[in-house]
């Protein structure tokens with residue numbers, strides 16, 4: 001692997017594959033928290049191993065290789081998540097709808113006659129609220145594909161034409 | 175270069191056939207999982223072919239991938255959605271698990287003992303009968319048709335009048351409002367009498383006991399405050415309870431003194447007559463925090479101990495001696511049976527408040543018992559929500575509960591959202607607060623996450639062996655939580 005090391009500074013610098021998105025770099029850096037600080041450079045990264053790690057040149061190179069491996073894995077995970085976002089949303093929405101139907105039938109069960117409707121509504125409302133508040137990751141309702149609203153003639157228009165809801169990583173990576 | 179093979183998959187866009195899959199490299203091969211809970215092992219070359227859309231159709235491997243829901247263009251949404259629903263049924267249910275701390279008093283020390291420490295005669299730290307009466311009624315305000323009432327402490331047996339009152343009245347309330355009720359208690363059993371054992375048997379109260387295995391380990395972690403041996407008194411209580419017909423289960427917390435001693439721990443459990451153990455990782459809280467260097471265990475050491483213990487237990491099974499690790503059995507239920515194991519800490523959203531409520535001896539209500547125990551061990555009352563006067567709806571809708579749900583959402587946690595163990599795992603913001611000072615935590619340096627990674631790795635690696643898989647299936651069935659029954663006791667996370 002092509003990299004340059006600075007043992008005194010515990011640093012190793014190398015170029016990364018252009019196919020790797022910035023989001024994957026962030027995810028890999030997150031996974032390396034506690035082992036190394038990660039700095040982005042022009043077209044590459046610089047890792048600074050944790051103090052006291054005592055890594056020699058070979059150790060730093062091995063750290064770089066491991067990080068590179070993590071980058072590839074994170075980029076694949078990013079692509080898989082992005083290309084399947086709508087599939088996952090559809091799957092989970094279907095499951096929740098089926099569950100809601102099941103609950104509707106449940107409510108008529110005389111065994112459960114002592115439950116108050118308000119309490120059931122309250123729990124359902126909280127779960128809905130919590131799900132709406134979730135902002136990271138890829139649950140239903142999240143992501144560019146889901147950020148749509150009613151447009152003219154029944155067509156969905158983006159609700160966020162200026163992309164003010166997009167995280168900076170998404171914008172700068174685009 | 176090690177990553178060279180997989181990097182080939184980055185050369186072009188992913189094909190449609192790559193469905194919503196999580197993956198993790200363990201040793202030379204890849205474990206694939208998905209939200210429906212399917213899992214499949216692939217060697218490196220087939221995995222690469224999968225990522226490049228180069229798999230031959232209708233081969234056994236292709237069929238396995240299709241059946242598991244891994245192929246994006248061959249997904250049966252009805253079946254996969256049904257599996258997801260089955261695994262997350264708890265999202266449709268209310269708080270059915272109620273944990274009540276009857277007293278702070280305890281005759282044995284604990285790494286998480288309450289502060290200030292309550293003397294054995296210090297009845298100011300006992301729940302009163304008047305409060306217990308209100309609680310017995312309150313827990314049936316839960317919309318859940320199945321209720322689990324778990325009595326904790328200190329040692330709940332030391333507040334015996336209140337324990338018997340709650341057991342009697344909760345049972346009679348359950349009968350009159352036609353709810354299913356399960357009662358349980360966690361106690362060191364150090365002061366258990368024959369009469370008490372008979373009562374526990376009569377009311378079918380399940381009992382768990384913190385037991386650290388070898389005598390020296392138990393006595394150093396849970397010394398008897400009256401000068402005897404906590405180990406001896408606990409074992410005497412276990413024997414008394416068995417005589418009354420109640421089989422307790424043992425909790426084992428992995429601490430530094432246990433490292434390298436997994437065989438001793440198993441032997442001590444067997445000598446004490448247990449045919450199972452439930453292994454837990456320690457928390458940096460209370461006394462354990464201030465003594466962390468002496469008793470604390472990080473994720474790597476925990477995982478190593480866990481693998482040793484699991485192999486020791488499996489070696490017994492291979493000799494025809496049934497013995498199981500109950501924590502593994504619960505997780506295996508999620509992996510092998512596709513059901514929810516009933517553990518409120520292994521959910522898409524943390525179950526504190528949504529699946530569980532906890533009550534302190536003085537009536538303070540917390541979203542979970544670990545939140546209550548953190549307040550009593552550390553004086554950190556961040557999660558205290560108020561009292562039952564707030565009413566059920568206001569407690570489960572409390573901003574604290576919402577904050578916990580948002581902080582723990584696995585889809586929002588940067589590492590969890592793409593982790594291969596996401597379908598089976600869960601996050602505890604209460605642990606994160608104790609260990610890392612924030613609700614979200616930071617998984618790469620979080621020992622709870624690291625311990626779960628180690629645990630899941632150990633389970634999945636061993637699942638590749640057919641004989642072990644048969645044993646694991648038996649364990650999973652033995653601990654299976656059936657929908658429509660009260661949540662199993664002793665699964666709420668926390669400090670014991």
Ligand code: SF4
Nearest residue numbers: 589590593596599623
């Ligand atoms: S807590 Fe850790 S092991 Fe569990 S899903 Fe999150 S990242 Fe994976």
